[in-house]
Amino acid sequence: MATASQYGTWPSPIDAALAASHDGRPEYLGTVGDEVWWTAPRPAEGGRRALVRRHADGTEESVLPAPWNVRSRVIEYGGLPWAGTPRASGGPLVVFAHFADQRLYAYEPDGDGQPRPLTPLSSVGGGLRFADLRVLPERGEVWCVMEEFTGPAPTDVRRAVVAVPLDGSAAEDRGAVRELSDGRHRFVTGPQLSPDGRRAAWIAWDHPRMPWDGTEVVLADVPAEGGPFTGPFTGAATVLGGPDEAVCQVAWAEDGSLLYASDPGGWWELRRVPADGLADARARSTALLPARHEEFGGALWRIGMQWFAPLTGGRIAVVHGTGTNALGVLDPEAGTLTDVPGPWTEWSSTLAVHGDTVVGLAASARTSAEIVEVDTSSLDARVIGSAHSDAVDPAYLSPGEERVFTGPGGREIHAHVHAPHHPDYTGPEGELPPYVVWVHGGPTSRTPLVLDLEIAYFTSRGIGVAEVNYGGSTGYGRAYRNRLREQWGVVDVEDCAAVALALAAEGSADRARLAVRGGSAGGWTTAASLTSPLARDVWACGAISYPILDLAGWAKDETHDFESQYLESLIGPLAEVPGRYAERSPINLVDAIKAPFLLLQGLDDVICPPAQCDRFLAAVAGRSIPHAYLSFEGEGHGFRRKDTMVRCLEAELSLYAQTFGFERDDVPRLELTT
Secondary structure, three states, X not given: OOEEOOOXXXXXXXXXXXXXXXXXXXXXXXXXXXXXXXXXXXXXXXXXXXXXXXOOOOOEEEOOOOOOOEOXXXXXXXXXXXXXXXXXXXXXXXXXXXXXXXXXXXXXXOOOOOOEEOOOOOXXXXXXXXXXXXXXXXXXXXXXXXXXXXXXXXXXXXXXXXXXXXXXXXXXXXXXXXXXXXXXXXXXOXXXXXXXXXXXXXXXXXXXXXXXXXXXXXXXXXXXXXXXOOOOOEEEXXXXXXXXXXXXXXXXXXXXXXXXXXXOOOOOEEEEEOHHHHHHHHHHOEEOOOOOXXXXXXXXXXXXXXXXXXXXXXXXXXXXXXXXXXXXXXXXXXXXXXXXXXXXXXXXXXXXXXOXXXXXXXXXXXXXXXXXXXXXXXXXXXXXXXXXXOOOOHHHOOOOEEEEEEOHHHOEEEEEEEOOOOOOEEOOOOOOOOEXXXXXXXXXXXXXXXXXXXXXXXXXXXXXXXXXXXXXXXXOOXXXXXXXXXXXXXXXXXXXXXXXXXXHHOOOOOOOOEEEEEEOHHHHHHHHHHHOOOOXXXXXEXXXXXXXXXXXXXXXXXXXXXXXOOHHHHOOOOOOOHHHHHHHOHHHOHHHOOOOEEEEEEOOOOOOOHHHHHHHHHHHOOOOOOEEEEEEOXXXXXXXXXXXXXXXXXXXHHXXXXXXXXXOOOOOOOOOEO
């Protein structure tokens, strides 16, 4: 018999330390011979990313001890930070980007030496950075993307496809890093080398477009093998894509045909250009599974993401779905797509192939992200790394439910609803629970329905959570994604409010106890929700993390290069609609704030800098608005350290306790000032 107790007061075995210790997931899977490698989070080790090796015999080890941190800062969000190659003797050779200095290092894990630098340091701006690596031992080089700062401003930067010598000759000599592309595009991905070694293909785009708006596929000729060549690629030309077509991945099939994921019909689909049609690629391109209203690609937030991987015999492993992602094996000749069976409901955009085997990263509402190996002939799947183990009795987990709500004008809004849940407690008769709407970042992104102990931290205490994939989110086609064009601060704010009010109207949530929280772009939507006349009367309080608060400042010089013109599409051209930037910015609407708020910020954040928080707090000062501000040394955009995440979760819970009217003695009381 469950005990009736006020929502928010239930005891829970999921404390903030437990939730923080399980924050993050493996990333960047790859194979080195018959071994599988990946990067893994280490929240308790300063938030570094470790490099993990799974030997052919199934044993697993972390090959680089602290403080080595395998993480790239290219476009600040990073990209594929490592690559490896097997060798006939001496074990594998691995090249990786080290976060602290962003240099590339060569490492022989079976040898006696330490990692040795391959690239130089630079004192200009943010220095030299590298991502999307491919090790080519036959050429004695690493091919990758190089990001080079040319001045002190965040936008004083250029990018190129480059070759880095494996012999270390570029470790102190920038001139030895040879540029392979012609520099005409501001953004590039790493080159994909054709099976015959004669051609390279990569993706490029330019401001003001973002990669989910429009990109191009560049094809170039590669000189014959026989050691490093001295010049750039030759004959580079755009062959696919354009301003309104977003190619998010390219790869070569074993027969020399070019595969790519693009959205000319409004959904990311898998397309192919035959080997004999590359000279007329646009005309010869065909969809492998036409007219399917689901996504076979996604938003290219990091360089080197993978939604598909060619297999032997012409088959292709594909991540696909609408709102959720399955892993399937596509047979283009038969026109069939067969999904991998198993308990997983969300496959990530990272794949690795070895022969007939594909390795992916999969999770579900009950399991954390696991590394899964699939025999593509039999579709037998097994977990080979990062195996889920219950950190807490699953009885304490809210199952989560996919819902579709109705927003203004009758538009659909996708969301996941996690009701308060505890095996031994229930709310008192007649009381409705408080709910917190979680707003994802991006904003061109989405929240998957997967196990998240941060959500369970709240639901197991009697606080509901609704994750809203508002208009503008990915996973539902370009039309849904484009709802946010020039409507940021409107559609997202309205959709989050509509979900909260619908939960209250149906009797699932207490109308007087609704909160909103989010980080990055979600922090913007949270702040906008508390200040906008569209929604400010909906919310009792809000938790804002590393947000954008001043659109004009962010658009001019207060963010990194990658997103420096993002607002041109999200808000509109600054030169044409400056008033819109002022009208929607929370910093200009502080008079309208009624609800208490918590503001969380990393002091090393170059994407959403703390200066915006400083100005916002100065504007709020003296207005009798209860609030708290917590800032963290050593944290950038998105918190990675365990102690930081513990402090933030406990502060957020205390904010809700004080606002919603319940007591908690298991977290420090958050001091709210006015």
